[in-house]
Amino acid sequence: MLQELTPGEYEAEAATGLTMTQAEAIDTAMGVLARSTVAPTLFTSPIEPSIPLSTRETEVLKLIAEGMTDNEIATALFISRRTVATHARHIYDKIGVASRAAAAAWAVRHGLA
Structure with missing residues (x-):
């Protein structure tokens, strides 16, 4: 389901994900899951x-999954919004997703939300 994105495409997708409300992120994630050909799996550990x-x-991923904005996460964790955005990019790279909604769905599947 993952596809190669050019740097410009990645930035556009990331920007879209950062502006989503919690409801929009959940709807998008549910749509991605509905189209997925991979069966969901259960994990006993919260993180593989x-x-x-x-x-x-x-911590940042859990708050993303709760629907918090970058500014809200920054306030909650006493870090800058830019640091939150950097953490989010690193999270997306590490878990193999391209959007905030997909990261939230990943967190739910892995017991973080």
Whole structure:
């Protein structure tokens, strides 16, 4: 389901994801899941050991999955909005997604939300 994106396409998708409301992110994620040909799996561990998210990245991902904006996450974690955006990009790269909605769906599937 993942596809290669040019840097410009990635930036456009990331910008779209950053502007989504929680409801829009959930609707988008559910649409992606509905079109997926891969059966969902259950995990006993909240994070697969093979996915190397830092503690801070895990915190940011949980808050993304709760529908918080970058500004809200920054306030909650006492970091800058730009730092949140950097963490989000690193999270997307590490878990293999291209949008905020897909990251939220990943977090739900892996027991983080």
